[in-house]
Amino acid sequence: MMHISHADLGGTTGHGPIVNEPEDERFHAGWEPRVLAVTLAMGATGLWNIDMSRAARESLPTYARLTYYEIWFEGLLKLLAAHALLADDELQAGHSLHAARELPRKLLAANVPTVLANGASTERPATTKARFKVGDAVRMFAGEVPHHTRLPRYVRGRRGVVERVHGAHVFADAHATGRGEQPHWLYTVAFDARDLWPDASPGVRVSVDAWEPYMGKA
Amino acid sequence: MSIHHHDHDHEHSELSPMELRVRALETVLGEKGYIDPAALDVLIDTYQTKVGPRNGARVVARAWCDPAYKAWLLRDGSAAIASLGFQGRQGEHMVVLENTRDQHHMVVCTLCSCYPWPVLGLPPTWYKSAPYRSRAVRDPHGVLAEFGVTLPEGTSVRVWDSTAEVRYLVLPMRPEGSERLSEDELAALVTRDSMIGTGLPLLPPARAR
Numbered sequence: 080m081m082h083i084s085h086a087d088l089g090g091t092t093g094h095g096p097i098v099n100e101p102e103d104e105r106f107h108a109g110w111e112p113r114v115l116a117v118t119l120a121m122g123a124t125g126l127w128n129i130d131m132s133r134a135a136r137e138s139l140p141t142y143a144r145l146t147y148y149e150i151w152f153e154g155l156l157k158l159l160a161a162h163a164l165l166a167d168d169e170l171q172a173g174h175s176l177h178a179a180r181e182l183p184r185k186l187l188a189a190n191v192p193t194v195l196a197n198g199a200s201t202e203r204p205a206t207t208k209a210r211f212k213v214g215d216a217v218r219m220f221a222g223e224v225p226h227h228t229r230l231p232r233y234v235r236g237r238r239g240v241v242e243r244v245h246g247a248h249v250f251a252d253a254h255a256t257g258r259g260e261q262p263h264w265l266y267t268v269a270f271d272a273r274d275l276w277p278d279a280s281p282g283v284r285v286s287v288d289a290w291e292p293y294m295g296k297a
Numbered sequence: 298m299s300i301h302h303h304d305h306d307h308e309h310s311e312l313s314p315m316e317l318r319v320r321a322l323e324t325v326l327g328e329k330g331y332i333d334p335a336a337l338d339v340l341i342d343t344y345q346t347k348v349g350p351r352n353g354a355r356v357v358a359r360a361w362c363d364p365a366y367k368a369w370l371l372r373d374g375s376a377a378i379a380s381l382g383f384q385g386r387q388g389e390h391m392v393v394l395e396n397t398r399d400q401h402h403m404v405v406c407t408l409c410s411c412y413p414w415p416v417l418g419l420p421p422t423w424y425k426s427a428p429y430r431s432r433a434v435r436d437p438h439g440v441l442a443e444f445g446v447t448l449p450e451g452t453s454v455r456v457w458d459s460t461a462e463v464r465y466l467v468l469p470m471r472p473e474g475s476e477r478l479s480e481d482e483l484a485a486l487v488t489r490d491s492m493i494g495t496g497l498p499l500l501p502p503a504r505a506r
Contacts, residue, residue, distance in 0.1 A: 089407030089458065090435045094427035097443050102489045105345055105419060110319040112345065115419075116337035117323055124331060133409055147410070147425045152319065165325060173321035179329035188335035195343060198385035201462040229460045231407050233434065245390065245463055265461055272456075276435050282453040285434050288461035 082134070082226045085142035090233040090276065111148040118155050123186035123194060126162050130255035134227035135161075203262035205247040209291075210264065215241045216297035217268055219289065227255035230293045237274055238297045242286060243267035250290050263290040349418035352383045353466060354487035356416055357498075358480045360393075361471045371395055374466065378416060388415035388464055394457065395468045396494070401452050402467045403441070403494030405433035406459045413464035417492060424493065434458055444495045467494040475501045 088094075106112050122132060136154035139145070145153060159165040162180075169176050186194060211217060221236030229251045245265040253261035269286040272279035312320070326332045356378055360367035370377040374391035378384065391413060394402035406412065407430045412420035423429050432440050437454045441447070448454070457465045469491040475483060478501060490496025 084408075086408055088427050088430040091427075091431045094431050097423050097426075097428045097432075097440065099423055099444065099490075100421050102350055102421075104421070105349075107422070108313070108315065110313075110316045112341040113319050113323060113337065115344065116340040117319070117326065117332065119340055120332045120336055121326070137409065143427075147422065149315070152315075152322075156322075164329070164331065165322075169325045170318065170321050173317075173324050175325050175328035179331070182331055185331065185333060186336045187333045188339045191336050191339040191343065194386075195340075196385040198387070198389040200389045202390065229408060231458065231460060233407075243392075245461075248390075248462060251461065265463070267457075267463075269455075272435075279435070280438055280454075283437060283456070284453070285456045285458065287458045288463050290461070 082138055084137045086137035087232050089231045114148045114152045118151050120186045121155060123184060125183040127158055128254055130251045134255040201249040202246050209244055211241045211266060213241055213244060217241060217294040218297040219294050226252060228252050231287060233275055234270060234287055237270055239268040239270040241266050242269045263292055265290050344419050348414060350489035353416035353492045354484040355381055357468055357487045358484035360468055361483055362480050383415040385415055388413045390463045391466060392463055393466050393468050396470050399452060400455060401448050402455050403433060403437055404457045404465045404467060405430060407434055408460055411459035413466050416466055417489060446497060467492050469498050472498050472500050
């Protein structure tokens with residue numbers, strides 16, 4: 080089935096004004112921090128990775144009308160169902176009704192500070208030579224991507240310039256689709272905004288971080 | 298906002314459908330042994346009370362006071378930030394962007410909500426929402442105006458879309474008139490928005506001569 084992302088919003092119109100909020104306003108309902116925490120705790124079991132989580136959320140047909148943590152909640156339910164960790168009747172009942180699965184890992188309270196402090200680096204030893212260097216002109220892939228990707232539509236087919244080289248990193252497209260890490264060189268590619276938008280102001284440059292398979296020589 | 302605001306006697310009549318569903322999920326996952334309920338409390342406490350934009354403000358204030366630190370921060374953001382104790386999840390690969398008279402930097406994630414958690418905490422709602430994500434890359438001047446920011450003539454704008462696992466922190470310009478302030482006083486001028494690039498630092502309080 081074609082993967083459709085509802086989250087690729089760069090340059091789209093009609094979303095209304097930006098509403099700022101104070102620095103100390105972290106959550107807007109009591110259930111929101113619980114969803115954040117359950118999502119992080121289940122992510123730590125090792126059954127799926129962050130790219131699979133993003134793919135689950137961003138392909139929700141209801142994405143555009145859900146709030147942020149509603150998206151997280153629905154994305155988590157989708158992953159739990161896909162891994163046969165939760166049945167509908169259990170969520171209805173509010174209790175476990177079926178046997179539990181054995182999971183690779185469990186995040187214990189005592190380990191939370193270490194797990195958060197360690198994070199999860201996505202940099203890997205490079206096995207190939209970088210194809211591009213700083214200053215190289217590149218053209219971004221122009222077509223449809225039939226699976227999760229981090230190549231935004233607004234740069235597809237556009238010409239940019241390599242500005243930074245970040246080393247080899249876990250390739251989100253492969254990682255999200257169960258094909259392993261497949262590390263590729265990651266670059267910051269910058270564009271003159273006038274090459275992206277007909278109505279751009281002069282003096283504006285926009286960059287994305289792009290893995291090598293997203294682009295070719297310009 | 299209080300998170301624990303329910304009296305047990307009336308609990309169920311007061312809970313929203315989402316509260317009930319989330320509680321049900323937590324209960325089921327706990328009963329199955331998939332999650333440690335105490336771990337959830339530690340996670341929430343971390344992002345509610347420990348990790349937030351005051352961390353980033355300390356990084357910025359240090360860079361304003363110490364040229365050697367600033368040079369390190371711009372060269373190797375992850376290591377320089379970790380030296381102040383801020384590191385880990387969603388901050389594994391930090392790049393710091395220095396604002397100058399000539400160049401203003403602004404950070405967005407058009408695809409989701411990527412944000413440097415160790416230095417800024419969880420992203421504000423607007424950062425995660427469609428209006429900012431859609432327009433930051435197309436009309437940054439318009440977005441800045443909505444935040445009340447007008448840049449001087451001749452300042453160019455650079456927008457960084459965080460589409461991979463590199464996380465960006467803006468190093469704003471040190472405000473004029475702040476020469477005599479201590480590092481702590483400087484940190485108090487550094488706003489969350491000034492480290493995303495949608496705002497500027499506060500001006501120093503007027504001082505008696």
